[in-house]
Amino acid sequence: MRRVYLDNNATTPVLPEVMEAMRPYFGEHFGNASSIHHHGQETRAAVERARESVAALLGCRASEVVFTSGGTEADNLAVFGLARAGDHIITSTIEHHAVLNACRHLEGKGSEITYVPVDGRGLVDPTDVKRALRPNTRLITIMFANNETGVVQPVAEIGKIAAEADVYFHSDAVQAAGKIRVDVNEIGCDLLTISGHKLHGPQGVGALYVRKGTEVEAMLHGGSHERSRRAGTENVPGIVGLGKAAELAIAGLERGDGLGTNNQKMDNQRMAAARDRLEKELLKIEATGLNGEGAPRVPNTTNIYFDGIDGEALVIALDLKGLAVSTGAACSSGAIEPSHVLTAMGLRSGHAKASIRFSVGKQNTAEDVEFALALIPETVSRLREISPIYYGVAKAQK
Numbered sequence: 139m140r141r142v143y144l145d146n147n148a149t150t151p152v153l154p155e156v157m158e159a160m161r162p163y164f165g166e167h168f169g170n171a172s173s174i175h176h177h178g179q180e181t182r183a184a185v186e187r188a189r190e191s192v193a194a195l196l197g198c199r200a201s202e203v204v205f206t207s208g209g210t211e212a213d214n215l216a217v218f219g220l221a222r223a224g225d226h227i228i229t230s231t232i233e234h235h236a237v238l239n240a241c242r243h244l245e246g247k248g249s250e251i252t253y254v255p256v257d258g259r260g261l262v263d264p265t266d267v268k269r270a271l272r273p274n275t276r277l278i279t280i281m282f283a284n285n286e287t288g289v290v291q292p293v294a295e296i297g298k299i300a301a302e303a304d305v306y307f308h309s310d311a312v313q314a315a316g317k318i319r320v321d322v323n324e325i326g327c328d329l330l331t332i333s334g335h336k337l338h339g340p341q342g343v344g345a346l347y348v349r350k351g352t353e354v355e356a357m358l359h360g361g362s363h364e365r366s367r368r369a370g371t372e373n374v375p376g377i378v379g380l381g382k383a384a385e386l387a388i389a390g391l392e393r394g395d396g397l398g399t400n401n402q403k404m405d406n407q408r409m410a411a412a413r414d415r416l417e418k419e420l421l422k423i424e425a426t427g428l429n430g431e432g433a434p435r436v437p438n439t440t441n442i443y444f445d446g447i448d449g450e451a452l453v454i455a456l457d458l459k460g461l462a463v464s465t466g467a468a469c470s471s472g473a474i475e476p477s478h479v480l481t482a483m484g485l486r487s488g489h490a491k492a493s494i495r496f497s498v499g500k501q502n503t504a505e506d507v508e509f510a511l512a513l514i515p516e517t518v519s520r521l522r523e524i525s526p527i528y529y530g531v532a533k534a535q536k
């Protein structure tokens with residue numbers, strides 16, 4: 139059976155170039171990057187090359203990149219590494235759980251947290267952030283691009299507010315890196331998170347940008363790895379893979395050609411064109427709507443509600459026919475509650491539960507989009523035929 143994967147915000151396949159770059163570090167180059175002999179020197183050099191590549195992607199110095207086990211750890215390191223007892227933190231209602239639950243955890247221990255709302259388009263208003271500032275505000279943590287809707291937040295404006303107030307600013311850029319330009323100086327942030335597996339690198343590796351002079355308290359205690367900011371023997375193959383993925387992401391952003399000579403694959407512009415075609419055609423289906431309409435969005439994501447449909451049922455029905463999409467964050471799959479992101483945007487529970495996220499990756503082809511378009515309308519109408527809710531809605535609208 140043909141299988142098409144349009145769930146690239148959950149994870150992306152490792153690109154062949156990334157795999158090739160990693161391969162020697164599972165075999166002949168196996169040294170511990172902290173060892174002083176030849177084997178260690180070899181892997182140390184590879185780790186430092188990867189650090190340069192990640193720094194180039196983010197517009198920072200290599201010494202400001204801390205490798206972690208992924209986006210979750212980097213988000214946690216930013217929040218727990220900066221917050222002290224009695225501090226106030228400003229975040230938003232639509233953050234990934236890696237930030238939201240870290241903040242909730244601190245709240246349970248006595249920190250004060252302000253969760254700024256978003257409007258119907260899914261956008262944080264920077265004036266709400268400014269209004270939330272208090273004398274004891276230590277950290278503002280607002281994501282760059284939302285994982286469910288792709289909506290891009292006004293991070294540069296928030297960065298200015300943070301700088302004026304002399305408050306640290308962290309941004310979770312996991313869903314922005316590789317899709318749009320991410321430059322820490324343009325954003326004006328002190329900390330920024332990325333994750334390998336969201337930009338065609340491997341799972342289980344990520345990085346936190348830590349602006350020079352920012353004192354982040356380590357969460358893991360052990361050796362003095364990563365300049366004592368993150369103890370633990372480096373995941374050399376993972377880090378090398380992240381470095382290569384960062385190089386390819388830069389190429390994709392600069393030249394619109396992230397994949398070298400392989401023109402079967404999608405570059406960033408074609409990825410955007412594919413998303414746009416998918417979105418335009420799906421919105422022709424009756425009783426559908428775009429979540430995040432009118433807001434700036436990353437070029438690969440569209441989140442659409444199909445009135446009267448249970449999103450999970452649609453995901454399963456499409457999967458049975460070979461198409462992989464999702465109702466939202468993979469880590470919330472199976473949750474009974476509707477998405478916290480969509481409800482924060484004011485969607486009523488019915489619409490939130492009827493919403494599907496489609497996310498395109500660089501491996502997808504234009505034919506993949508046609509495959510999806512051949513399946514989705516008929517599957518939606520079949521599900522609606524057996525949906526008491528849909529006919530209820532349709533009748534009520536008459």
Ligand SMILES: Cc1ncc(COP(=O)(O)O)c(C=O)c1O
Nearest residue numbers: 208209210234236285312313333
């Ligand atoms: C916005 C955002 N932040 C953080 C994470 C967590 O990253 P990781 O899966 O590398 O822990 C994700 C992954 O879903 C994400 O989408």
